[in-house]
Amino acid sequence: MNAKRKNWREDLLIFFSVVGPGIITGSVDNDAGGITTYSIAGATYGYNLLWSLIPCFIVLLVVQEMNARMGIVTGKGLADLIRENFGVRVTFFIFIGLIIADIGNTATEFAGVAGSMQVFGISKYISVPLAAIAVWILVVKGTYKSTEKIFLIFSMFLLSYIGSAFLAKPDWHEIGNSLIHPVIETSFDYISMVIGMVGTTIAPWMQFYMQSAVIEKGLKIKDFKYEFWDVVVGSVITVVVAFFIIVACGATLNKSGIKIEQAKDAAVALKPLAGAFASQIFAFGLFIASIFSAAILPLATAFYICEAFGFEAGIDKTLKEAPEFFTLFTIIIIIGISVILIPGAPLIQITLWSQIINGVLLPVVLICMMLMVNNKDIMGRYVNGSIKNIIGWATIVVLILLTVILTIQPIITALK
Amino acid sequence: MQLKSFYFSRILGNKIYTSYGKVIGTLKDLAVDINYKNPKIAIAAVKTKKGLKFIDFNNITVSKEKGQYVLVCSKVQERNLGSNMLLKKYILDKQIIDVNGRKVDRANDIRLAVLSTGMFIAAVDIGMDGLLRRIGIAKPLKKLGFRVSSKLMLWDNVETAFTSKNILLSKTYNNMNLIQIAGGEKGECKKKKLEGRSINIF
Numbered sequence: 001m002n003a004k005r006k007n008w009r010e011d012l013l014i015f016f017s018v019v020g021p022g023i024i025t026g027s028v029d030n031d032a033g034g035i036t037t038y039s040i041a042g043a044t045y046g047y048n049l050l051w052s053l054i055p056c057f058i059v060l061l062v063v064q065e066m067n068a069r070m071g072i073v074t075g076k077g078l079a080d081l082i083r084e085n086f087g088v089r090v091t092f093f094i095f096i097g098l099i100i101a102d103i104g105n106t107a108t109e110f111a112g113v114a115g116s117m118q119v120f121g122i123s124k125y126i127s128v129p130l131a132a133i134a135v136w137i138l139v140v141k142g143t144y145k146s147t148e149k150i151f152l153i154f155s156m157f158l159l160s161y162i163g164s165a166f167l168a169k170p171d172w173h174e175i176g177n178s179l180i181h182p183v184i185e186t187s188f189d190y191i192s193m194v195i196g197m198v199g200t201t202i203a204p205w206m207q208f209y210m211q212s213a214v215i216e217k218g219l220k221i222k223d224f225k226y227e228f229w230d231v232v233v234g235s236v237i238t239v240v241v242a243f244f245i246i247v248a249c250g251a252t253l254n255k256s257g258i259k260i261e262q263a264k265d266a267a268v269a270l271k272p273l274a275g276a277f278a279s280q281i282f283a284f285g286l287f288i289a290s291i292f293s294a295a296i297l298p299l300a301t302a303f304y305i306c307e308a309f310g311f312e313a314g315i316d317k318t319l320k321e322a323p324e325f326f327t328l329f330t331i332i333i334i335i336g337i338s339v340i341l342i343p344g345a346p347l348i349q350i351t352l353w354s355q356i357i358n359g360v361l362l363p364v365v366l367i368c369m370m371l372m373v374n375n376k377d378i379m380g381r382y383v384n385g386s387i388k389n390i391i392g393w394a395t396i397v398v399l400i401l402l403t404v405i406l407t408i409q410p411i412i413t414a415l416k
Numbered sequence: 417m418q419l420k421s422f423y424f425s426r427i428l429g430n431k432i433y434t435s436y437g438k439v440i441g442t443l444k445d446l447a448v449d450i451n452y453k454n455p456k457i458a459i460a461a462v463k464t465k466k467g468l469k470f471i472d473f474n475n476i477t478v479s480k481e482k483g484q485y486v487l488v489c490s491k492v493q494e495r496n497l498g499s500n501m502l503l504k505k506y507i508l509d510k511q512i513i514d515v516n517g518r519k520v521d522r523a524n525d526i527r528l529a530v531l532s533t534g535m536f537i538a539a540v541d542i543g544m545d546g547l548l549r550r551i552g553i554a555k556p557l558k559k560l561g562f563r564v565s566s567k568l569m570l571w572d573n574v575e576t577a578f579t580s581k582n583i584l585l586s587k588t589y590n591n592m593n594l595i596q597i598a599g600g601e602k603g604e605c606k607k608k609k610l611e612g613r614s615i616n617i618f
Contacts, residue, residue: 092547
């Protein structure tokens with residue numbers, strides 16, 4: 001009995017030393033764009049879309065588990081593996097798409113910083129540059145360990161949305177009911193909302209970040225079982241946060257018939273409905289999510305490019321050891337904040353096009369991943385089992401179908 | 417036209433013909449005999465209708481006709497891969513690491529040299545030129561007047577070694593020779609020596 005308890009304690013201790021990449025990646029899923037999507041979903045459809053978080057959870061878990069496994073088994077980043085196994089052309093195609101989409105997304109994140117701080121009455125000309133400097137110091141001057149700790153604190157802060165939802169006094173009976181008996185509509189708007197939710201939960205850059213983080217942390221095969229639980233906890237946090245954002249907006253904005261366009265609008269609209277505190281918590285969550293992703297997105301992009309071209313990369317490296325990595329990181333942040341600070345920048349178009357590029361890239365990245373994770377030369381005995389393959393390929397097929405719809409729709413909107 | 421040297425990527429995926437012009441298959445990879453100091457191309461991995469075949473490279477000649485590389489095999493002689501090392505699988509796109517364990521670059525392409533005794537690896541292309549060539553936009557860009565510099569790492573600086581699973585190329589020399597050619601092949605050629613560095617390719 002005692003030995004068992006000791007084992008259990010030991011397991012927990014190792015778990016806490018391994019934990020990080022999964023929780024961080026899971027949490028940044030809910031970036032400024034994600035919070036916007038969930039807020040709109042809640043405001044427009046109430047609790048009707050809560051069911052879609054279940055498939056989101058399963059896909060997220062399966063995809064990120066594969067990334068963790070590939071990173072641990074090969075010791076190589078996703079971009080390393082893609083370059084080595086699919087050659088220059090595929091790598092280059094993903095590279096072009098990823099860099100454009102990530103710069104666009106980074107701009108969206110800084111827009112989230114600007115919007116959330118406006119709720120507290122702080123001008124974007126103060127909040128955005130300060131946030132950018134903070135993010136830069138965190139990554140360039142920090143070590144992997146120190147940066148990871150701050151990222152994990154960010155992840156915990158995101159749970160503040162639970163508070164926001166409770167302050168909105170939702171009808172739990174109704175929520176339970178809509179989860180068990182969801183009303184699935186077949187209208188175009190409803191379907192594109194579902195696609196938007198899946199798309200915002202699983203973005204291509206996350207896969208690159210996840211795998212690079214696992215390697216930089218130096219996780220080994222013996223850590224894998226703990227890393228798996230890190231991924232599980234991360235995926236749970238993703239859907240829990242998303243769930244409570246939808247509930248907060250569903251219980252207030254939807255009931256009062258308020259339509260919103262940005263996450264910031266939700267925070268503002270919450271004030272008369274659920275009180276100033278609920279509104280501030282919502283804005284605070286948005287701020288944390290935005291600054292968190294504003295750090296991870298340029299990181300993921302810099303990792304990808306350096307791995308693809310064989311340059312040194314990592315938070316632990318100094319500016320001198322990995323000049324290309326930190327230069328790329330800095331340039332992406334500078335472009336991102338410039339877009340926000342230039343008056344009259346077409347932010348909605350930027351968000352839209354980054355979303356389209358991400359949508360096109362995601363199946364490509366996932367197909368590469370599935371082919372490699374099933375290759376015995378690469379993975380040895382750690383290739384996928386049949387259940388993971390079924391979920392993986394089914395996800396790709398559904399994503400391609402959804403992406404075609406999602407891609408065509410904004411192109412039509414953009415051309416109108 | 418008789419060739420002196422060319423890039424591996426230029427012939428990869430090309431069709432291989434018999435002396436009578438019949439297609440044997442497409443070139444999937446080349447394998448080198450690493451017992452030579454300068455590795456000699458020994459085997460061609462060819463994708464035929466009957467699957468992948470390893471053919472003796474000594475019977476294959478490469479020539480350039482109308483800007484395209486043509487591979488002709490006078491006699492299809494199958495061989496075992498044995499301890500020969502595949503270039504596409506183990507060198508192309510692999511990470512290059514110096515003696516301090518620092519990642520330097522990736523192997524973008526391989527320069528092959530034709531001598532009277534056979535075909536040999538001359539250098540590893542680590543320049544931008546190699547990347548553009550692999551993407552397939554090097555020639556169009558040059559026609560548009562863009563000057564792209566080449567950067568080649570001489571093969572003598574790299575020594576090959578097998579490990580259980582990976583094949584690594586490890587250099588035991590303490591310095592590395594780089595050839596930098598500014599603005600394409602006709603540009604100025606300068607040789608650069610980096611002291612105290614040796615190279616591994618994973």
